[in-house]
Every structure is written in structure tokens, then in C-alpha cells.
Amino acid sequence: MTQQQVLDLYFLDARHRLIEIAAFLDRVERAGGKDDFRLKAFRAALGKLNSGQNEKVKQVLLAFSDPTSVPIAKAKGKSAAGAWAAKNG
Amino acid sequence: MRYIEPHAHMVSRVTDDYERMAMAGCEAVCEPAFWAGFDRSSVDGFYDYFCQLTEHEPKRAAKFGLKHFSWLCINPKEAEDVKLAREVIGLIPEFLDRPNVLGIGEIGLNKNSRNELKVLEMHVELAALHDQLILVHTPHLEDKLKGTRLILDVLKSDRRIRPERVIIDHVEEHTVGLVLDAGLWAGMTLYPETKCSPARAVDILETYGQERIWLNSACDWGVSDPLAVPKTALEMKKRGHHAAVIDKVVYQNPQKFLGQCPKFKIR
Numbered sequence: 544m545t546q547q548q549v550l551d552l553y554f555l556d557a558r559h560r561l562i563e564i565a566a567f568l569d570r571v572e573r574a575g576g577k578d579d580f581r582l583k584a585f586r587a588a589l590g591k592l593n594s595g596q597n598e599k600v601k602q603v604l605l606a607f608s609d610p611t612s613v614p615i616a617k618a619k620g621k622s623a624a625g626a627w628a629a630k631n632g
Numbered sequence: 633m634r635y636i637e638p639h640a641h642m643v644s645r646v647t648d649d650y651e652r653m654a655m656a657g658c659e660a661v662c663e664p665a666f667w668a669g670f671d672r673s674s675v676d677g678f679y680d681y682f683c684q685l686t687e688h689e690p691k692r693a694a695k696f697g698l699k700h701f702s703w704l705c706i707n708p709k710e711a712e713d714v715k716l717a718r719e720v721i722g723l724i725p726e727f728l729d730r731p732n733v734l735g736i737g738e739i740g741l742n743k744n745s746r747n748e749l750k751v752l753e754m755h756v757e758l759a760a761l762h763d764q765l766i767l768v769h770t771p772h773l774e775d776k777l778k779g780t781r782l783i784l785d786v787l788k789s790d791r792r793i794r795p796e797r798v799i800i801d802h803v804e805e806h807t808v809g810l811v812l813d814a815g816l817w818a819g820m821t822l823y824p825e826t827k828c829s830p831a832r833a834v835d836i837l838e839t840y841g842q843e844r845i846w847l848n849s850a851c852d853w854g855v856s857d858p859l860a861v862p863k864t865a866l867e868m869k870k871r872g873h874h875a876a877v878i879d880k881v882v883y884q885n886p887q888k889f890l891g892q893c894p895k896f897k898i899r
Contacts, residue, residue: 544871544872552870552871553831598805600805600832600835601805601806604776604777604804604805604806605777605806607773607774608774608776608777608778608806609744609774609775609777609778610777610778611778612778612781612782614744614745614746614748614749614782615743615744615745615746616745616746617712617745617746617747618712618742618743618745618747618748619743620743621667621709621742621743622772623743623771623772623773623774623775624773624774625773625774626773626774627774
């Protein structure tokens with residue numbers, strides 16, 4: 544696909560999602576309080592979008608990921624939070 | 633359009649979903665064993681579940697002309713209890729000869745714990761002993777990268793495991809390269825909120841190619857879409873991909889991997 548075709552197909556959807564992210568940040572900042580590990584990771588991931596690096600989606604996923612390699616002693620629950628707590632907490 | 637749904641938890645879906653999938657061109661649905669949304673209290677619960685997967689569900693699918701296949705295991709979400717896992721794994725051999733059983737799955741990791749890893753190794757041993765195909769679940773969200781690396785270490789360290797007989801599921805942009813470079817198959821799961829969207833899945837196909845890769849909905853009791861595979865085929869069509877390429881991704885590729893089990897016959 545040409546860049547024009549990509550824009551024709553996906554621009555409005557991407558614009559919509561970007562505005563939703565802006566609204567989310569306004570909402571969470573309006574609520575006040577201190578950023579938790581998820582919000583810190585979110586802000587770090589946002590920084591990847593304007594970094595000029597290739598593979599932006601990969602960089603965003605890595606920003607949320609546990610980078611360690613040793614298995615944890617015991618699973619304390621079953622669900623994932625979406626961001627690695629130890630790095631950002 | 634024809635397609636194969638290689639990963640769907642149909643015990644959690646209503647019968648209307650079978651009808652909609654058949655109308656969309658689905659010819660076969662494959663159902664890995666998974667977590668019911670709550671922990672089962674004994675090995676007997678798993679015995680009943682394996683009977684459901686191998687006896688009841690194929691009949692429900694057949695009403696709509698759909699072939700139904702299954703994979704057996706104790707899912708990583710219930711693998712923290714090693715004693716229970718050992719009992720459940722002990723049940724599996726008596727089911728392996730059933731006509732719709734394709735292999736061991738979806739095994740893997742959830743929170744990347746030591747016990748989960750131990751149970752993964754027990755499943756790999758079972759698959760190696762019985763020469764079974766393997767379907768691997770990778771962890772969610774922040775745990776996926778680490779879990780994928782740990783899983784690949786386990787599989788690569790066992791010389792009996794042939795990479796072309798293993799599929800690593802739920803890959804995303806940060807893990808798909810690790811899996812394909814190791815010679816294994818990769819599965820992309822299409823979810824409305826997590827894992828891959830149709831657009832991102834097609835991006836991955838355009839970046840990494842169409843070899844050793846498949847699409848699945850992994851529809852279950854959570855937010856998921858049993859028609860996610862045909863919707864992604866439509867996404868490919870919108871981008872101008874040829875019908876033959878779409879057919880390769882949604883039909884021929886799963887047929888090639890699953891056809892390594894002689895029981896996988898859909899015509």
C-alpha cells in the first residue's frame with residue numbers, strides 16, 4: 544500500500560484512538576493523586592511514539608514488559624496488570 | 633472464503649457461535665484445554681472436562697458441518713498446584729488415542745513461576761514420550777516477553793522436541809521474531825482489547841511473512857470474538873492482499889501444521 548492508501552484506510556481510526564488517550568490522561572490527572580507503576584509505564588511508553596525509532600509498537604510493548612529472566616518463587620494471582628510493577632513502582 | 637479456527641474454547645460459547653462460524657466459512661475448529669475461569673477442585677473435574685472435549689463438543693460442532701478437534705493438558709493458570717497437575721497429566725494418556733485429540737496444549741506459563749515451569753516440563757515430557765504435537769500458551773501483557781523466553785529455553789533444551797511440531801501462541805510484535813527465529817510456528821490471537829487486533833496481525837504478516845504462522849480467535853468466556861479470523865481475512869482483503877495469500881494464512885497454514893497429526897482430516 545502507498546502511504547496515501549494507508550492514511551485513507553487508517554487515519555480516522557488512529558486519530559480517534561489518539562484523542563481517547565488524551566482524554567484518558569486528562570481524566571486520570573483530573574482525579575489527582577500520585578502516578579502508580581502503570582501510569583509511569585504508560586507515560587514512558589508514550590515517549591516511544593516520538594522517539595524517531597523504528598518498530599514503535601515493539602518499543603511500546605517492551606516498555607510495559609518484565610525484562611528479568613529468573614522465574615518468580617510463586618504466582619500470587621492469575622491476572623496481569625499490564626505493566627511491570629518492579630520497574631516502575 | 634474457507635478457514636480453519638485453530639484455537640477456540642467452544643465449551644464457553646453458545647451454539648449460535650458454531651452456526652455463525654460455519655456460515656463465515658469455517659471448516660474445522662480446534663479446542664485446547666484451558667482454565668474455566670475458576671480453579672477446579674479435583675482431578676475428577678478434569679476427567680469430565682476431557683470427556684466433554686472429546687465426546688460432547690464434536691457432536692455439537694457436527695450439527696453445523698464443523699469438524700471439532702481438541703488438545704489436552706492442565707492449563708498454566710492452574711499449574712501452581714503441582715500435585716494436582718501431576719494427577720491431571722496422569723489422566724491424559726488414556727485420552728490420547730481418541731479420534732479428535734491432536735496433541736498436548738495449551739501448555740505454557742502464566743505468571744512465570746517455578747511451579748508453572750515445573751508443570752511445563754512435565755507436559756513437554758508427556759508430549760515427547762507419546763510423540764505428540766505441542767500447542768503453547770504464552771503469558772499475558774507484561775509477563776509475555778519473559779515467559780516466551782523461558783518457554784523457548786525449555787523447548788530448545790529437549791532434543792526430542794522438533795520445532796516444526798510446536799506452535800507458540802499469542803505472539804505479538806515483541807515475541808514473534810523470537811519464535812520464528814527458533815524454527816517454531818507462531819500463532820497470533822485476535823482479541824478486542826489485548827493481544828493482536830486484525831490490523832496489527834496483518835502488519836505482522838507483512839513484516840515477518842506468511843510462513844509458519846496462523847491466526848486464531850481464542851474465543852472463550854471473556855471478551856473475545858469467534859469471527860475474529862474471517863474479520864482479519866477481510867482486513868487483508870481491504871489492504872489488497874490476493875485471495876491465495878489469504879487462503880494460505882487462514883486455511884493452508886493451520887492445515888499444514890495440524891496435518892502433522894494423522895487424525896487431522898477435514899474432508
